Amino acid sequence: MNFKRARTDEQRAERRRAILATADEMLTEMPVAKLSFNELSRRVCLAKANIVRYVESREAVLLELLDGHLRDWIAELSGSAPAEGTPRERGDALAAELAESLARRPVLCDLISSQATVLEHNVSTETAIEHKHALFGAMESLIAVIRRHLPEFGEREAYDLVATATLVTAAAWPHSRPSEAMKAAYERDPAVAAMRVDFTELVGRTLAVTISGLLAREHDRPAMPR
Structure with missing residues (x-):
């Protein structure tokens, strides 16, 4: 997944949906305890510092x-x-x-x-x-x-x-x-x-x-x- 900076509300909403969908998919592979922000950021191709622009934690x-x-x-x-x-x-x-x-x-x-x-x-x-x-x-x-x-x-x-x-x-x-x-x-x-x-x-x-x-x-x- 190759993201560019989200500039519109729709782009930001789409970025957020992608993060949630990726996390949901990860939960089919691993328990909650093993789902890390680091791995989530890697899968959505966003730096950890940038993910918090779209999701709180x-x-x-x-x-x-x-x-x-x-x-x-x-x-x-x-x-x-x-x-x-x-x-x-x-x-x-x-x-x-x-x-x-x-x-x-x-x-x-x-x-x-x-x-x-x-x-x-x-x-x-x-x-x-x-x-x-x-x-x-x-x-x-x-x-x-x-x-x-x-x-x-x-x-x-x-x-x-x-x-x-x-x-x-x-x-x-x-x-x-x-x-x-x-x-x-x-x-x-x-x-x-x-x-x-x-x-x-x-x-x-x-x-x-x-x-x-x-x-x-x-x-x-x-x-x-x-």
Whole structure:
């Protein structure tokens, strides 16, 4: 990619889109922890000092990518038809769909798992506010999807399920990606292998149990936070 200096608003916007697209492609090759500004600048053929003319920081780039991947995931879920059956059966089906759809999106899971510890650091207050507003919009859309599958849920129950899905994904994803030494240990010792985390199974089971508990407590609804 051979860039010339961007002189118009459209050229600057195009440069920024190229940087974001390149970073997104890099995340299909490496985890968030290994994506560096140096490698990003090399791939877009811009000096590191020049990249910050278009993006605030590595973390700001990753936050924007997280917002985009969340929108794509929710769009996929919005196109799925609710299951039939009892609330428990529909809840189990929804839990499985959420877990399986997350597992198909490793970049999203990696970004979620790094959000609090990496992505939300080294950004300006303005970027943080913009991201949280985007996140709130995504959460509202996901709440609507959940309530379409489980109309028994109020906003509070759906909100609690979204929060649980986010937190369990953040915890389960890195644990389901063991180091080479841990992989070797799992293969050598059956007792150790029993401790290996299956991301889809753990997330699906946790969400199914959460849904069952929320259904059982549906008449005990605290107010939805605003």
